[in-house]
Amino acid sequence: MLIFFLASASVWLAPQGSSVAAWWPASGVAVALGLRTRRDRLAATLVAIVVVTTAANVWGGRTWGTSVGFGLANGAEVAVVVWFFRSRPAPPPFASLTDLGRLVLATVCGAGAAAVIAGLTVAPVGLVTPAAARAVFASHAAAILVIVPMTMVHLPQQAHAGRLERVLQPLVLAASIGGVYAVEGALPLAFAPMPVLVWGAARFGVRFATVELLLSGIAMSLLTTAGRGPFPTTAARWDYPPEMVGTMLQAVLVSSALVSLPVALLTDELSALLARARASAETLQGVMEAATQTAIITTDVLGRVTSFNAGAENLLGWTAADVVGRATPALWHDEGQLARRSADTGLEPGLRVLVASLEGRPGSERRDWTWRSRGGEELIVSLRVSPLLDAAGQVTGWLGIAEDVTRSRRxxxxxxxxxxxxxxxxxxxxxxxxxxxxxxxxxxxxxxxxxxxxxxxxxxxxxxxxxxxxxxxxxxxxxxDRNARRLLGMLEELLLLSRVESGTFELRVGRTDVRDVVEQALHTLDVTRVRSGVHVELHEPDHPVELEADGEQLERAVMNLVSNAVKFTPAGGRVDIDVEDDGTAVTVSVSDTGVGIEAADVDRLFDRFYRAPGAVRGAVPGTGLGLSIVKAVAERHGGTVTVASTPGSGSTFTLRLPRNPSTPEGPAGRVGA
The missing domain is CATH 1.20.5 (Single alpha-helices involved in coiled-coils or other helix-helix interfaces)
Incomplete structure (x- = not known):
């Protein structure tokens, strides 16, 4: 309905003898409607705009052909402008120069399309009439640039002026418009309201500027249509066609929009940036003041302190009033440390000594420094120093963040x-x-x-x-003789362990039948097991069990295993020796029905001189060397010795010897027989 009313009014108020209206606000309203319409309803909206503007032209007294042509021109204009904003939300924002640039480009293309169609509509032979096209382009472009921005503004009004200025500026604008357009003024004065519009844009923001621009456009258009102002007088003096009056008026409106709107947008952007900067500064200040255990200090390029937070006050004892603008970090830095650092860098003691490693490169540096508080207390701080840069990347100062690490460093x-x-x-x-x-x-x-x-x-x-x-x-x-042989055996074991520890223990390897080794060990121990009353039984294959090994050392290992089993098995108990060959390794297992071993003692059984508490309590004879020798012999052969035991039920020791040993010592630990 508003589009119909505005279109009808524009037709009725068209200059006498002009084929087009002096101003066409209906196009601005139609474009604003198109931009606010959901994309799925846009086609119906365009059809409605064509129908309404056609009807308005017919109502204004134009022929059906001309009315339909002007209606299509309005519809095409809306379609073109909306196409430029197809990737933007509906309605699109108007908050930056980029948004203004997109609107201007869309306006030029949309008004240009409308001008071509309107020019063809009024041309007598199907050619575009230049005067008509120029007038349509100017009137439609002015309407879009004056009306549409007001409907796109989403930001709240930004006011930077006092109450008096908010009253004074509109009065000055009204006076300038009235003084130029309400009388027969000279053409050079046509742009007199423009500086006042820029004043409002700079002081009151985009929303105020768009409203003021619209009201100014309406006032100047009505006065010009009434024959007032500089344009009708100039057209009559120079015998311009009637369309030229509207063209000159729209040129002023377009110029006013293109001058005041960028100023308003920049003003709002600057206000937003300043607000964010103030908020960031307040947040930073709050963080600095909240960091009561962390010293945050800034300086200018000369080293003068520019900020000194509560953490620095708590740490050093000085207040911000004592040091800001009055002191440099040398006040609390240890003089001796600064002097040593100065000697290392070749610089004079001062700020440059602290930031020498950061000059000429980006980033920050953390280093421990010694500070002295106001009371003379020595502090060790972990200080991170970073440069403060301006927009051009130039150093404007230094930021230091320090934590007291005295206790942790000590x-x-x-x-x-x-x-x-x-x-x-x-x-x-x-x-x-x-x-x-x-x-x-x-x-x-x-x-x-x-x-x-x-x-x-x-x-x-x-x-x-x-x-x-x-x-x-x-x-x-x-x-x-028995005691002497026992002592000689212990001496042999001590010598063997000393060779193992010194790395001089070597095997004399030869083809060895493990059955013979075990039988010889049992023969040597025969007196012992008979005296102990322990039944010893050997289980071995009928065929030879041969491998490359040191028979003498294997016999020693088996003797130690069997001797231990006999010693810890009470009279009437049993010891079983099993010799097995699985093709990859030969195993000799010695199982007994003795007292067993506590789980806590298993991990230390093979340590030198270790004797389980049970052996000590039971006064079982021994030196604690036997099992460590067994382990040394097994490992030198590339094998292992393991134990499985249940307290009170006995133990099983298993000596495993691989047929293809791979020992850490390598060939150096093995020599031929």
Whole structure:
């Protein structure tokens, strides 16, 4: 209905003798309607616009042919403008110069399409009439640029002026329009209202500017149509066609829109940016003040402090009033540390010493520094320094964020000192252990020769080589022989372990039948197991079980396993030895029905000199070397030794020897027989 009314009024108010209206506000309203219409209803809206504007032209007294042509021109104009905003929401925003640029381009194309169709409509021979096309283009473009922006503005009004200015500016605008367009003014004064419109745009924002632009356009159009103002006088003086009056008026309206709207948009954008900047500054200030445990300090390029937050006040003891604009960071930095840093960098002590590594490169740097508070307390802080840059990337100052790490750094120092002492103690223990090993090896070696001599002499006595001995003397000699052999065996084990620890333990590898090794070990231990009253049974294959191994060392390992089983199995118990060959490895398992082993002791069974608490309580003889020797022999052969035990039910030790060993020591640990 509004479009029909405006179109009818424009036709009735068209200049005398003009084929087109001086202003066509209906086109602005129609475009605004099209931009606010949902895309699925746009076709129906375009048809309605064509019908309504056609009817308005007929109502205004134009012929049906001319009316239909003008109606199609209005519909085409709306379609073209809406097409430019097809990717934007409905209604599209009007908040930036980009939005204005899109609207201007759409207006030029839309008004141009309407001008071509209207020019063809009024042409007598089907050619575009230049005057008519020019008048249509100007009137439609002015209507779109004056009316449509007001319907697209979504932002609240931005006012930067006081109450007096808000009253004064509209009065000045009304006076300028009245003084130029209500009388027969001169043409140069036609643009007199424009500076006042720019004033309003700059001080009151987009929403106010669009409303004021629309009201000004209506006022100037009505006065011009009434024959007032500079344009009718100029047209009559120079004998211009009637359409020229409207063209000159619309040129002023378009110019006013293109000058005032960018100013208003820039003003609102600047206001929004300033508001965001103020909000960011307030947020930053709030964060800085809330960080009561973190010192946040900024300086200018010369090092003068520009901000000093509550955390810095709490840490250093000075207030912001004491240091902002009055001091540099040298006030609280340790002079000795600054001097050393100055010597390292070749710079004078001051700000440049603190930021030397950041000059000429982006980023920030974190470093520990020593500060001294106002009360003289020494503080260790972790300080991150970053440059403050302007829009051109030039350094305008420096930002320092520091945390007090005095306690943690001193704790770290104590920990490092403790670790160093522990390392030194460990090194001394290693040296002591090496000395002990060397001592044990030397003593064992020195004792083995005389002990061998003792055993030899005991054998001579027992063989009556030095004369016959009585039964009691023989019993004493046999006890001495057993103890001497036991001591010699312990010396051999100590020497073996010392060679293992020193890396000189070598195998004498040869083709070995594991059955023979086990049988020889049992033969050596026969007296022991008989005396203990333990039943020992061997289970082995009927065929040879051969592999490349050191038979002597394997025999020692088996003897230790069987000896342990016998010692920890009470009289009447049972020990089973199983020899198996699965093609890839040979296993020797020794199972007993003894006291078993507690789970807590299993992991330490193979440590040197370790004896389980049960063995100590039961006074079971032993040195704690046997199982460590078994492990050393197994690993040197590339094998393993494992244990499975249930307290009170016995234990099973399994020695596994691969046929193709791959040992960490490699070939150096194995020599031929």
């Amino acid at each position: 704790s770290e120092q104590v920990l490092r000192s403790a670790l160093e002492r522990e390392r030194e103690a460990g090194q001394r223990l290693v040296e002591l252990d090496r000395a002990k090993t060397e001592f044990v090896a030397a003593v064992s070696h020195e004792l083995r020769t005389p002990m061998t001599s003792v055993i030899g002499n005991l054998e001579l006595l027992l063989d009556d080589e030095a004369g016959s001995v009585s039964a009691s003397q023989r019993a004493a000699l046999e006890r001495a």
